[in-house]
Amino acid sequence: MTALMSSFRGVLGGFANRLFVSPFAGPMGQSVRWKNLFEMHLRGGRPERRPQRKSPISGHPQMRGVVLKVLIKKPKKPNSANRKCVLVRLTNGKETVAWIPGEGHNLQEHSQVLVEGGRKPDLIGVKIRVIRGYWVLCGEYGSALVLLSLAGATDVLDGMIARHVPGQSSVLGTIIDPLADKILMSTAFVTLTYVHLIPVPLTVLVLSRDIALIFASILIRLKYMPADKKSWRTFLDITEPILxxxxxxxxxxxxxxxxxxxxxxxxxxxxxxxxxxxPKLLWYLTAGTTFASGIGYAFSKTALRKLDDRSSSSLNQ
Structure with a gap:
């Protein structure tokens, strides 16, 4: 008799679930299963999810803002040091509180800052942090972009003049020009990595290839120097190119x-x-071509080669 009643209760509960499937359907059309009619009437269906508040910088990896006020936040953990925060008005008009990483800072009212998403575990409700960093380090990306564009344009113009105008090519130019390019790009990568805009492994890969290329050039120059002229003065004499x-x-x-x-x-x-x-696509493309070019320089026989006397005399002219 007990088994018959339990089976009847199960059939009745299943019939009720199928009968009321449309008012209590799930988000993907899945019906809600209740244990019995009492539970169905008691709970009244699936509770609605509360809409989550969007971040003030939603849709942007970083965003600039102006400091309105410097704050001190007390963390929820006992015996923890107070956290320094700032009230920032972002470029989209929203105001938010951002915490400052590190020990000391010189942020004051009306200071321009750059913020990104970053939750601090012991600060309730603070989900944004200040990126600490003249120009790139202080968030002046427009000035840095203009400077980089001018440097690139003058470099292209210098190369065109050296190739097409007779008498404008020199040994010093063949050494200084690529070295200046390496210094410019290395500085840009290091500063952008410092403010968390370029990943650290990519910067390490780029710098490692450039450093390896410089050391290889030094070793090849030492190898092909005449034995009777090996000295620091001869090594640093750029008027006698060897490779x-x-x-x-x-x-x-x-x-x-x-x-x-x-x-x-x-x-x-x-x-x-x-x-x-x-930017993420360019990360992978830059990393792949950097690795491939490094392998090419390592195994190529024409990338780093010794100059013969005819080529050396033509460069000196």
Missing amino acids: VITPSLISKVNTFFQISLVCITLAVPTWNIECPYL
């Missing part, structure tokens, strides 16, 4: 991707461009 670096196609493509990555990374926070996938 030449011939950039490959993949190296030129890598240079293009590096410049594009730096420019796009600076342009995104400058104009608040909502395109989070383009």
Whole structure:
């Protein structure tokens, strides 16, 4: 008799669930199963989910703002030091509280800052942090972008003059020009990595390839120096070139991707461009071409080669 009643109760409960499937249907058309009619009437269906509040910088990896006030927040953990925060008015008009990482800071009212999403576990409700960092380090990305554009334009103009105007090519130019390019790009990558706009592994890869190329050039120069002239004075004498670096196609493509990555990374926070996938795509393209160009320089026989007397005399002229 007990088994018959339990089976009847199960059939009745299933019939009630199927009968009232439409008012209590789930988000994907899945029906809600209740144990019995009493539970169905007691709970009254699936409770609605509370809408979650969006972040003030939703849709942007970083955003600029102006400090309205410097605050001190007490963390929820006992015996913890107070956290320094700032009330920031963002470029989209919203106001939010951001915490400042590190020990000391010089932020005051009306200071321009750059913020990004970053929750502090012991601060309730604070989900944004200040990116601490003249120009890139202080959030002046527009000025840095203009400076980088001018440097790139003058570099292209200098190369065109050296190739097409007779008498304008020199040994000093063949050494200083690529060295200046390396210093410019290395500085840009290091500063953008410091403010968390470029990942650390990518910057390490780019710097490692450049440092390895410089050391390889030094070793080859020492190897092909005449035995009777080996001295620091002869080694540092740039009027007597011993080797030449011939950039490959993949190296030129890598240079293009590096410049594009730096420019796009600076342009995104400058104009608040909502395109989070383009910088990440350039990360992978830059990393792949950097690794490929490094392998090419390591195994190529023409990338780093010794100059013969005819080539050396033509460069000196």
